[in-house]
Amino acid sequence: KNPVEMALQWLWNKPEVSVVLSGMSTLEQVKQNIEFASRSGVGLLTEEDLKLVARVHAAYKKLRPIPCTKCGYCMPCPNGVDIPWNFEVYNNGVAYNSMGASKWAYNNNIPVEKRASACVGCRSCEEKCPQKIKISEWMRRIHAELKY
Secondary structure, eight states, X not given: OOHHHHHXXXXXXXXXXXXXXXXXXSHHHXXXXXXXXXXXXXXXXXXXXXXXXXXXXXXXXXXOSSOOOOOOTTOSOTTOOOHHHHHHXXXXXXXXXXXXXXXXXXXXXXXXXXXXXXXXXXXXXXXXXXXXXOHHHHHHHHHHHHOO
16 A cells, blocks of 8 residues: 555544645645545554554654654744754664764754754743654753764
8 A cells, every 4th residue: 555545544544533734745746645535534444554554653753763743833943943954863863873974964064053052941942843842852862962
């Protein structure tokens, strides 16, 4: 099965879900999502499908310890930190088992004023995060693990 269709069907499978917002950037994606929606509904996923989704979710969580979707709702940071960028650099190090590359990216690609080290822990970003990420805690950890 198509992974996008499975992800959308997982949502449509829930009786409490009446609307699904899907980020699309091409006409082909719109057409594909319309096709998927036309054959969707509550109770269509099998027990095997649900177990597969659970396994994929567990594996993904291990590879992406920070569940940031890069929605940007946390931005702008009043202190100038580029929160999604810091999260992406850290998550990539974990996902690709390349913390050395992430250290290099953190120290060479992210401008000093946008790095996790600039976080003062005001937590104004956390109030806006739909994923409820403890951003200020992650910023301290990211800097501690990625600084030279």
